[in-house]
Amino acid sequence: MSGVEETATIEPDLPYAPGEDQYLSLALANSAITLPGGHVVDLLGTPAATNDWLAERDLAPAGTDMREMCATQLRSLREQIRALFASRVDGLPPLPAALSALNDALTRVPTAPLLQWDDSTGPYRAAPHPTTQVVDHALAILAADAADLLAGSDAERLTACGSDPCNRYLLRRGRRHWCSTRCGDRARAARAYARRTRGDAG
Known part of the structure; x- marks a missing residue:
């Protein structure tokens, strides 16, 4: 094993x-998943995968002509939301850049056709490119959703999965700190192994 993370776009069975x-x-924050063995599955790894992810959540029409630039914007918002979730979970002040990025996404959707300027014909009013509108709309919805989670009562239940190397976030139910049964089993097995190792060393 080289130790270098491998990135794939195949959806894991989680x-x-x-x-x-x-x-x-929360689904956006968890769309890049670290699996055992150094594998990372990115559900937004390609423009087509990004469109599928958005379409499954009614944030974009299926078959939107998604561009890499648009997919990159969504992946960037994901990292900023993850940073804000981490700050909330760890009880630390947020990174100013993450807060700014979220607020920027909240205000991305124009309420009127914007003023455009053509070098030969001059000024005119027009809406942005349709795909850009779709992505801006999705970014605004996702940012508003993150803001609602962070500012609402459910923020107290926000936590990171307690099974290494999993990087997913979840809303805690009771004392459960795992995102899935698989992660819970892995964490319990790791604890049992650590106890046996300590016992053997003694």
Whole structure:
């Protein structure tokens, strides 16, 4: 093993983390999944995969002509939301850049056709490119969802999966700190192994 993370776009056989059904932003934060063995599965790894992810959540029409620039914007918002979730979970002040990025996404959707300027014909009013509109709309919805989660009562239940190397977030139910049964089993097995190792060393 080289130690270098391998990135794939194939969806892992993992159930949704608790809370993803309530908060789209939680699903977005969990769309890049670290698996055992250094594998990373990015559900937004390509423009087509990004369109599929958005379409499954009614954030974009299926078959939108998604461009890499648009997919990159969504992946960037994902990282900023993850940074804000980490700040909330760890009880630390947010990174100013993450807060700014979220607020920028909240205000991305224009309420009127914008003033455009053509070098030969001069000024005119027009809406942005349709694909850009779709992506801006999705970014605004996801940012608003993250803001609602972070500012609402459910923020107290927001936590990171307690099974290394999993990087998913979830809404805690009771004392459960795992995003899935698989992660819970892995964490329990790791604890049992650590106890046996300590016992053997003694």
